[in-house]
Amino acid sequence: MGHLIAHVELTNNGPACLLASKAQPQLVDGHGSVLINGAAAASSSAPVGTGEVRNALVQDGNYCGPAPVAPVSVAFVLPAGAGRVVATPLSATDSSGVPGCLGGAGSAGTIEMQPWGS
Numbered sequence: 155m156g157h158l159i160a161h162v163e164l165t166n167n168g169p170a171c172l173l174a175s176k177a178q179p180q181l182v183d184g185h186g187s188v189l190i191n192g193a194a195a196a197s198s199s200a201p202v203g204t205g206e207v208r209n210a211l212v213q214d215g216n217y218c219g220p221a222p223v224a225p226v227s228v229a230f231v232l233p234a235g236a237g238r239v240v241a242t243p244l245s246a247t248d249s250s251g252v253p254g255c256l257g258g259a260g261s262a263g264t265i266e267m268q269p270w271g272s
Contacts, residue, residue: 159251160212160228162241164270165205172199173208175269177230181214181251182240183222186229189252190214190263194231197269208270217263218255226251230267 159181166173176195180188202208212228225243228251232239244250253263 157213157215157253159214159253159265160241162210162212162228162267164208164210164239166202166207168204170201170203173202173270174199174233176267177232177239179212179265179267180229180231180238181217181263181265182227182229184225185223186240187223188229189217189219189222189226190265192265192267195233195267200270208272210270211268212265213267214251214263214265215253216256216261217253218257218259218261219263222249222252224249228265 175197178194179192181190224247226249227241227243229238229240
């Protein structure tokens with residue numbers, strides 16, 4: 155792995171809920187197209203109260219596809235069909251999260267997240 159793409163902060167703006175300790179991370183472009191798709195994360199859950207904040211680090215590596223449409227961001231596919239949350243990009247033109255190509259054209263990229271923490 156190696157390319158630190160984001161320190162993501164998640165704030166619960168709704169009622170108290172359970173949050174899986176990990177979600178399936180994705181690197182997405184400005185159209186919402188998936189550039190790199192991470193593995194589905196089966197994990198435990200913890201309660202998150204209204205207004206509480208959780209943080210996670212996301213790393214990616216080896217993107218060998220076409221130039222993405224800015225802005226590039228991180229998305230998290232929530233378990234049990236609960237949808238997808240896309241992080242707000244740093245700017246409308248940001249593509250700093252796209253790692254370099256370390257393999258041949260079309261080789262698979264990688265993306266993973268650390269568990270959500272306080």
